[in-house]
Amino acid sequence: MKSRPDSRLDLIVIGGGLAGTAAACLATTRGLSVARVAANAGGLAFAGGPLDLLGVYPPREQMVRDDPWEGISALIEGSPRHPYAVLGVDAVRRAMGEFLAFADSAGLRYCGMAERNVTIATAVGTLKTAYRVPRSMWRGVTALQDRLPTLIVDFEGMKDFSAAAMVEVLRSRWPRLQALRVTFPVRFPGIDRHNPLLAEALESSEIRAKLAEAIRPHLSGVLMVGMPAVLGIRAGDRVVADLEERLGVGIFEIPTMPPSVPGIRLQSAMEEALRKRGVQIFDGRRVLCARTEERLCAGITVGGAGEWHETMEAQGIILATGRFLGGGLSASRDGISEALFGLPVVQPPSRDRWHRGSFLDPRGHPVNEAGLAIDDRFRPLGEDGSFAFENVFAAGSILAHQDWVRTKSGAGLAVSTAHGAVEGFLRYRSGK
Template sequence: MNYDVIVVGGGLSGFVAAAKAPQMGKRVLLLREGTGCFPFLSGCIDLWGCRGGEDPTTWIDRRVAADRLHPWGRLRDVLEDSISFLREACAPYVSYVASGGENIVVPTPLGVPRPTFMAPHSQYRPGWEDARKILVAGFREYRDFSPALVAANLNRWRGRGEAATSVTTDLGISRYVDAPTLARLLEKERYWRLFVEQLASRMGKSTLVLAPAVFGMDSSAELLTRLGRVLGAPVMELATLPPSVPGLRLQRALRRYVLARGVRVTDNIRVTEAEVEGGICRAVIADDGLRRRRFEGRSFVLATGSFVSGGFTGYGDHVTEPVMHLPVHGRGLVAGDEPFFATQGREFMKVGLLVDENLHPVDDKGRVLYNNVFVTGAKLAGQDHAVEKSGTGVAVASGYKAGLKS
């Protein structure tokens, strides 16, 4: 079957591209090798890591003025529209909250605050940091979250002595579990009641409860509302270590959205090469573990990520893009070449593909290589998401623009 748009890669930017393209009347195929970045995402959308109360677009504009190669220089025109689109697409399952055009502050699983632009409603309440008495709840069976550590760090940050306390509940399970498993257990009435009874007995005068993000796999709204009624205090979730439930909720919300709009999603398939001719990509070849398959399309979105996902391979001056063999800008990691912890960032993080204003890949002289290929997300050169804290924002904006232009 011939498709109007073939999206290669099922991370955040790939799903957003696959979600936007049907609005433009396109027939879309999404090819996914694995789960993408979602198990590693907090569920929040970061535009720039400036402080809470500051406008991230001001910092973005400064960065673009100083570095014309930064991805935000190609995406600034769709930033606001892309964020609105994501909120609408996820709304039935993940409700997002923001504070106008400013960053908000959310608590982390270490008990220290961090800025973000938009957070799931379950992870943010205005004024949470001023709560008089906070109770941090954990689970004996879930060892990737320490309520005592969270409470201690909250007290250090807030400077209020013992204003935050902790409790560890016990579901009576004989093994340790990860966050998704715990989320599914709490959807069962037996474990839910056991947790609520123990937590209610320890509430005291607490005015806010913080707990790991494990209140249901699809949506936390119903369970959190029930819990708040019983406890007589609001409850906030904290994003956890991978596999992250909020990240998986975001994936499930976007997957439902694209399927409802006729997008064909093919999982567990690895795109290995592309057929190109005269500056046009004609098809991609993929391996599903049983056979090689060929998919023809009019446009292609390359959303295969960076080094971690195999979107780039190699090191030093030998970094390659393995699907379309596009020229890679920048230098990969070389042992001992840079300090591992560098507050100013590391050059190998900026490795990627150069693109024009429409996200077409270009060479080092700015010449378009394939005018029906669009590059998104972590593949874009010039960004250091570890320092800038803008990776999810770039993913959403670039996926949206690729879906719009393809």
């Protein structure tokens, strides 16, 4: 049975995605007592593994950025209301550094090239720009960069990953690329729907030995082998190292469609580390209401299965509930609304202006920048243009004036705005 929350916490973080998780991580490293509440368990399963900071800017010109910091500086100058502009380059840098250090302490090692972005091939053969990638994917970065002779392996029955299709798309960029399909050593009904089961199976040394045996005859002239990101559910680095020893070549994972095994690894490792630090995690708990008065939020009431509910009190609240998919924003015929506090949402004046005439319009769609406006402490603004609540802060994709999908900045936005929200709370508590 999970422990009951303390009667008075420093912070309650609402949201189980990357922004909410990062906020809990950064808060606990500052000695704060924290509870994290999430309606949907497994929010990080939609994270593919690589962490992007800023890959494209301006998005209208599709300008790919090798130097994300140069790109962020350009974004701040061109989009002064973007959350990165509220933070500034130095704060984004500190936030990313702290988060990566926390991940490392939790057993998750990310790799990169100093202060630059790297390029990684995805399961569909497209190229993705990222700031850091899990160590299990790193050899894929170097193999692509040096165009090394590489074998891409998939598993019979796996519908969301095709080695042959990936090789076909990448052939002009990566000539010495080959495809191989093998039968996975363990039979699962509907293998394409159970990637986590494949990862669980590969925790077994016996299963890895059988997989290596199936691949070994096809390694003539091959220096690297890439496989879908299912190489272990908990110990991905150990599974990769073991397969490298068995096959005598470099092994790397390739990002797949969600639910993502690297995302599950991230969630599992982070939540274990948070619990060890005393963070109370309440997954599958929906926030029923917030108790507010005179621009302060004293606490929230959360509910779960059946009639279970509990009131939790805290000095501050961080709202990291996401946009539409996460449930932070709700769209109706009358417009877009914020789900918990009824905060005003920056949005186009009418529904017919949400989208442009062409789906692929290079300017993007105005609705993609809908969200909450904030002050310099990351407090959402009310109708009068000042903060709505003195002790409520917001982080992640719920924030307005940003289109993280088109700028390839999802992880950077989540982590850096979580940092901004935590720092905003500390300033509030200190009275500064």
